[in-house]
Amino acid sequence: MLKKIPIEHLQIGMYVHDLCGSWLSHAFWRTSFAVDKPEILNKLRTGAVQEVWIDTSRGLDVPDSSPASAPPAALAAFTHDTTPATLGQELQRAAALCAEAHDAVLHMFSEARMGQAVDLNTADTLVSAVCSSVERHPNALISVARLKTADNYTYMHSVAVCGLMVALARKMGMDAAQVRQAGMAGLLHDMGKAHSRLEILNKPGALTDEEFKHMQQHPVKGYVMLQGVVEDEEVLEACLHHHERMDGKGYPHGLSAPNLRPITRMAAICDVYDAITSNRPYKQGWSPGVALQRMAQWCPAHLDAHIFETFVKTIGLYPIGSLVRLHSGLLGVVCAPAENSISTPHVVAFYDIAAQRMLQPAKLLDLNKLPQERIVASEDPAQWPFTNLEALWQKAAASAG
Secondary structure (H helix, E strand, O other), X not given: OEEEEEHXXXXXXXXXXXXXXXXXXXXXXXXXXXXXXXXXXXXXXXXXXXXXXXXXXXXXXXXXXXXXXXXXXXHHHHOOOOOOOOHHHHHHHHHHHHHHHHHXXXXXXXXXXXXXXXXXXXXXXXXXXXXXXXXXXXXXXXXXXXXXXXOOHHHHHHHHHHHHHHHHHHHOOOOHHHHHHHHHHHHHOOHHHHHOOHHHHOOOOOOOHHHHHHHOOHHHHHHHHHHOOOOOHHHHHHHHHOOOOOOOOOXXXXXXXXXXXXXXXXXXXXXXXXXXXXXXXXXXXXXXXXXXXXXXXXXXXXXXXXXHHHHHHHHOOOOOOOEEEEOOOEEEEEEEOOOOOOOXXXXXXXXXXXXXXXXXXXXXXEHHHOOOOOEEEEOOHHHOOOOOHHHHHHHHHOOOO
16 A cells, blocks of 8 residues: 655655655655665655655555545646746746646555545646646646656656647647646546556566556556546547557557547557657666657557647657757757747757767757758667766756746
8 A cells, every 4th residue: 555654754664655756856766665774764864855655565554644645735736827938937847746746646546556436636636737837838847747767657657648638739729628638638548557467567577478468458447447437538538549559450449540539549649659758667768859750650550640740849850858960060959949940949069979079068059040050860869878968958948948
């Protein structure tokens, strides 16, 4: 059973399931581990983390403690203001929102595992908060939500797909009700994983055929779970069919394009993008630019080509965090989108390929204002020895206008 406790109640012998608060603010490379040494306990108690989720099935419980607390009311504070913000301003709010949203989704999954109905009030509030963030700046939340760890992937994937669905729906010109509908489908699409076996869900390696068949059941489990509380049939269908393919070779029912609603096709694209750009227990995620290249090859057999084209316009031809090669022979990482172009973003140039040296300091380039400079290719970070790309774009984006 999962319980959320103040950090001062943490003891040696407990098992930390997750750390509360922004994962950008603590020094732990994993967020799920046993507290089995005094130095680990001391590091947690003296750090920035104020609360943790413990798993009492894998470690000690807190005497006379209550079940996991409900999501914090602070989530509602993110729903009211829709005033446009700069990328730097919204990145800070998005990081705080993601921390609250992570706790809310973790609570929803925990309740579902115990047989409780999904709390739609919490889901509605979370979708409203995501919609407000995307309205303030369309790129901030989806960029921050990609920075999940392998340990908190299941929960943050739901938040990230919610944000991507909201942004995509807005770009497709949907009205406010349809945008919220898309966000709800994104948030709930993987709820069936609450009834997947944890040792398979978190397995740090390839699944066996039997294990893969077990995981293929999660859309049906989610549909059955949500039927009693979700009245919107389109949301339910997106949860049930987001792993179907346009050519009919997906699961669970092998449906093809004529039988897949637009919202389901949208969910398939957003789910795949976040999955392949995220670090998982069994593999490192691809960079955003590499992911879009691969996804383009999967159209139209797997993904809807027309909606994918709009998706690219939503997040940019070179999304924030992409490693790119410039015409001048420099390498850079995309840190902000251009106002009116998907191909001329702001880039932090940091490496001279010909000279094989880092630039000191790195150069912030607005390609929209530099006609002689342009991106000539997306680069795969796995082919380069750089380990600080995320820090580079975050630092530059924090000051972006």
